[in-house]
Amino acid sequence: MQPKQSIAATGNNLKIVSLISVGKHPQSGRVRRADQDSRAVELGMKLLDSGNPTGGDSLVVLHAGDPKEPGLRGYAGMGLNSVQVLELDPAADAVAPLGEYLQQFAPDIVLTGVRAEGGESSGMVPYQLAEKLGWPIVPRVADIISVEAGVAEVLQALPRGQRRSLKIRLPFIASIDSAAQDARQSAYGPASRAMMDIEIVDSSTDQLRENWSEAPAKKRPKRLKVIKAKTAAERFKAATAKSQSEGGKVMQNESAAEQAQAIFDLLLEEGVLR
Amino acid sequence: MTDQNSFDVLRRDPRAERIIRNRLHPLHDTYINTGAGGELTEVRGPSGLLRKNPHNVGFIGPNGIKRIDRLKGNAAASGKGRRSSAAQETLLPLHQVENPDFYVVVVPDMVGGRLTGQDKDVIGQAHKLAVGIEGNGAVLAVCFGQSKEEHFDTAGVDRLLLLDDDSYEGYCPEQRLAALVQVESAYKPPFWLFPDSVNGGSDLGSRLAARIGERPAAQAWQVDNQTSICRGAAGTIDITRTTPRLLLLAEECADQIDETRHEALPVELGAVPTVIAKLQDQGQVAVDPNAISLAEAEFILAAGNGIHNWDQFHTAASILGATEGASRVAVDDGFMPRVRQVGATGTWVTARVYLAVGISGAIQHMQGIGQCDKVIAINTDAGCDMVKRAALSTIGDSQEILNELMTLVQQFRTQQSEGGDQDAA
Ligand SMILES: Cc1cc2nc3c(=O)[nH]c(=O)nc-3n(C[C@H](O)[C@H](O)[C@H](O)COP(=O)(O)OP(=O)(O)OC[C@H]3O[C@@H](n4cnc5c(N)ncnc54)[C@H](O)[C@@H]3O)c2cc1C
Numbered sequence: 001m002q003p004k005q006s007i008a009a010t011g012n013n014l015k016i017v018s019l020i021s022v023g024k025h026p027q028s029g030r031v032r033r034a035d036q037d038s039r040a041v042e043l044g045m046k047l048l049d050s051g052n053p054t055g056g057d058s059l060v061v062l063h064a065g066d067p068k069e070p071g072l073r074g075y076a077g078m079g080l081n082s083v084q085v086l087e088l089d090p091a092a093d094a095v096a097p098l099g100e101y102l103q104q105f106a107p108d109i110v111l112t113g114v115r116a117e118g119g120e121s122s123g124m125v126p127y128q129l130a131e132k133l134g135w136p137i138v139p140r141v142a143d144i145i146s147v148e149a150g151v152a153e154v155l156q157a158l159p160r161g162q163r164r165s166l167k168i169r170l171p172f173i174a175s176i177d178s179a180a181q182d183a184r185q186s187a188y189g190p191a192s193r194a195m196m197d198i199e200i201v202d203s204s205t206d207q208l209r210e211n212w213s214e215a216p217a218k219k220r221p222k223r224l225k226v227i228k229a230k231t232a233a234e235r236f237k238a239a240t241a242k243s244q245s246e247g248g249k250v251m252q253n254e255s256a257a258e259q260a261q262a263i264f265d266l267l268l269e270e271g272v273l274r
Numbered sequence: 275m276t277d278q279n280s281f282d283v284l285r286r287d288p289r290a291e292r293i294i295r296n297r298l299h300p301l302h303d304t305y306i307n308t309g310a311g312g313e314l315t316e317v318r319g320p321s322g323l324l325r326k327n328p329h330n331v332g333f334i335g336p337n338g339i340k341r342i343d344r345l346k347g348n349a350a351a352s353g354k355g356r357r358s359s360a361a362q363e364t365l366l367p368l369h370q371v372e373n374p375d376f377y378v379v380v381v382p383d384m385v386g387g388r389l390t391g392q393d394k395d396v397i398g399q400a401h402k403l404a405v406g407i408e409g410n411g412a413v414l415a416v417c418f419g420q421s422k423e424e425h426f427d428t429a430g431v432d433r434l435l436l437l438d439d440d441s442y443e444g445y446c447p448e449q450r451l452a453a454l455v456q457v458e459s460a461y462k463p464p465f466w467l468f469p470d471s472v473n474g475g476s477d478l479g480s481r482l483a484a485r486i487g488e489r490p491a492a493q494a495w496q497v498d499n500q501t502s503i504c505r506g507a508a509g510t511i512d513i514t515r516t517t518p519r520l521l522l523l524a525e526e527c528a529d530q531i532d533e534t535r536h537e538a539l540p541v542e543l544g545a546v547p548t549v550i551a552k553l554q555d556q557g558q559v560a561v562d563p564n565a566i567s568l569a570e571a572e573f574i575l576a577a578g579n580g581i582h583n584w585d586q587f588h589t590a591a592s593i594l595g596a597t598e599g600a601s602r603v604a605v606d607d608g609f610m611p612r613v614r615q616v617g618a619t620g621t622w623v624t625a626r627v628y629l630a631v632g633i634s635g636a637i638q639h640m641q642g643i644g645q646c647d648k649v650i651a652i653n654t655d656a657g658c659d660m661v662k663r664a665a666l667s668t669i670g671d672s673q674e675i676l677n678e679l680m681t682l683v684q685q686f687r688t689q690q691s692e693g694g695d696q697d698a699a
Pocket of ligand 1: 578600618620632653654
């Protein structure tokens with residue numbers, strides 16, 4: 001216990017910043033806290049709870065945009081005392097002011113969502129911040145397991161429910177995947193009591209975006225199966241034949257051991273045996 | 275080479291037909307009289323009489339039955355031009371680009387070392403964009419890690435940059451980014467194309483975009499050289515914008531290449547500086563395979579009516595590290611829970627490897643495994659539909675084969691852990 005406390009005393013107090021944006025319900029379109037961002041806040045709160053027992057860790061929940069946005073209260077209702085807001089024009093680019101703030105504040109861990117639920121939702125914000133600050137970025141984090149001696153161990157969510165473990169030196173930026181732990185419920189009372197810490201920053205408007213046109217998403221046409229047949233017989237065959245992978249290898253007279261070996265080789269080749 | 279169909283095409287030989295019709299033609303006898311073995315069926319005997327050799331008449335039909343040609347050689351004449359379908363291999367026309375003026379660069383995901391469907395869509399899109407630029411351009415694919423892909427040519431890759439050193443193995447986005455930056459300075463491509471996927475394309479693309487200061491179009495699904503349409507706001511709006519240099523493309527953004535073959539010529543890249551990685555890959559973590567939902571499991575061991583030893587099946591699944599699946603019969607009989615059912619009324623699975631043990635392959639079951647890459651069947655019946663679908667089928671008792679397979683995998687595991695210990699020591 002002794003050495004750990006001494007590390008804490010020498011200033012290993014974690015500074016965590018969680019970036020939040022205004023979300024939109026996918027079906028109703030109602031304003032809400034964004035799913036991945038609230039998971040990021042949840043992860044930040046978990047790190048606080050499990051972290052330094054002397055309470056030296058801190059979590060700042062940061063938004064760049066309009067402080068009167070009702071969606072922000074959803075985050076505050078998770079039990080935050082305050083939400084830090086950099087007030088800027090809704091059409092402005094948020095990356096530059098966020099980068100400046102982070103540079104000054106110098107946190108150890110920055111948490112974001114993978115993709116915003118409104119706007120361009122290209123997921124570029126964490127990458128642009130990382131480039132600006134020269135920090136590493138870990139995309140699609142499912143959990144942060146430990147932070148010790150300036151190195152964090154992180155679980156990354158991979159497709160098909162797999163996880164990868166990564167070690168990364170502080171400070172870093174992590175985008176939080178939907179596989180991370182669900183955010184706690186948001187309560188109305190604390191949400192309305194929380195302070196909005198507003199700082200007005202100047203920003204430049206997003207020039208490029210002004211030339212874009214936006215429309216509700218059209219349903220994309222399904223790709224049709226085009227049959228490039230030259231003869232009637234070919235068309236007939238294409239319309240009636242069952243799709244089968246041809247050329248399958250059949251092992252009929254080999255011993256069970258040989259057959260098992262063949263299966264094993266194939267599994268190994270496909271890399272599914274770990 | 276106009277005739278490239280896999281079907282037999284009747285080729286008429288008008289000259290032969292004319293000769294056969296004209297009994298006074300000097301060559302008439304040779305056309306009319308040749309039988310099966312090429313020997314004459316009718317010969318003038320020594321006494322001047324016409325002698326027929328009945329053994330040479332007719333030919334053996336497709337079912338092994340002798341057929342006599344009543345058309346008196348007319349069909350035989352035309353049959354001379356008949357081509358056997360077996361020898362025909364469709365050879366698509368080769369699309370060659372010599373000394374390309376520019377390169378459109380594609381960075382495919384290469385999941386499991388092979389091009390995914392989305393990768394091929396993106397390559398198709400790259401060709402569409404290359405056509406829209408003046409000069410002749412080539413599509414350059416930059417592939418990281420060991421490649422098992424054999425069909426770069428038909429997928430539409432003109433030039434291939436294969437970076438498969440050890441330094442690119444595993445999760446090393448920083449090193450890969452360094453290589454891409456090198457490509458950027460070497461080729462100055464007019465377009466960079468990435469699949470916008472969770473398999474790494476989106477990550478790498480965003481990194482490059484941030485590094486070279488481009489603003490990418492994400493989830494782009496309709497792209498030409500001037501404008502692109504992308505999905506924004508979590509898929510609820512369509513954004514129409516001018517096409518940027520770097521694109522993260524959605525699935526089915528363009529048609530895949532299927533009418534041409536391409537050269538897939540290897541190209542070299544100068545030495546890429548080794549990056550001091552801030553991210554350290556510790557490898558994949560073991561997850562409980564049965565905690566993964568069946569629909570997204572990568573490797574499924576499925577049981578059907580041909581499983582008689584269920585304890586053995588469950589141990590096999592845990593040793594192989596596979597997610598368990600089942601046919602409807604196995605579920606109805608109470609051996610497996612309903613959530614494990616694969617098929618029309620169960621789950622549609624997307625596994626890369628599907629090991630079907632004792633499943634006959636009823637159509638309702640086959641629908642559920644339509645998207646599986648490699649199907650392996652263990653069955654006692656060599657004629658069942660699952661064997662026809664499978665890439666590898668073993669005919670035998672499921673219990674024996676599973677037993678052998680388990681011992682093999684256990685051996686492999688112990689060897690691996692020993693090897694790991696040696697590495698650590
Ligand atoms: C409306 C409807 C919906 C359905 N939906 C589904 C569905 O979603 N999913 C589904 O799976 N089915 C579904 N079915 C049922 C489907 O038609 C088949 O009845 C079922 O898939 C057959 O399961 P099976 O292959 O396990 O059994 P069987 O057809 O009995 O096949 C057993 C196989 O095991 C082999 N075998 C036997 N002993 C051994 C041994 N010792 N070692 C190795 N092999 C052995 C046999 O040769 C045989 O090929 C549906 C049916 C209907 C009517």
